[in-house]
Amino acid sequence: MQEIRFHGRGGQGAVVASKIIATALTQEGNFAQAIPEFGVERRGAPVVAYLRVDSDKIWIRSKIYNPDHLLVLDPTLIDAVDITSGLKKGGVIVINSDKSPEHYKELTKNFVVATVDGSEIAVKNGIGSRTAPIVNTAMLGGLNKALNLVKQETLLEVVRKISPVKPENNVKATQEAYDNTKLMKKREG
Secondary structure (H helix, E strand, O other): OEEEEEEEEOOHHHHHHHHHHHHHHHHOOOOOEEEEEEEOOOOOEEEEEEEEOOOOOOOOOOHHHHOOOEEEEEOOHHOOOOOOHOOOOOEEEEEEEEOHHHHHHHHHHHEEEEEEEEEHHHHOOOOOOOEOOOHHHHHHHHHHHHOOOOOOHHHHHHHHOOOOOOOOHHHHHHHHHHHEEEOOOOOOO
16 A cells, blocks of 8 residues: 655645545556545645555555655645654655755655646646645646656546646646656665
């Protein structure tokens, strides 16, 4: 079983992102769960969502304490909360950032980092506003590039189907992020 934790802020679409990727995974014959965790439920507040995927039925119904990977929709959360709490060594962290993966030196010591500028891609595609971009579909493109969870065509099809507004813009953002995700260079030795 693979477990992924999504870190975002209210209004960025972390919960919808977990639902979209879970739907794509089940469409390809996997078993998947998308689990939201709600707290203060206000725009801008930290939000967490979870995704489990396996080839067998999943009976666990709890939040994820020791994820294999992370998706970070807002890079300011890196300094605001302990995003790596419980993250398995060697796990992949996909970060919404215009910086290279190597910029996150502290994270690259124990984890594999990938970055994609989901905010700029969302704004370019008219998803949200410059001050409040909705980055979820762009970040799913980055997540899929880094982890190869599903066929990209399947993901795009589900994004088109589930996106509540501007489905074609969301599809474009997902593909653009997939094409522009920067993966951490392999360490030598």
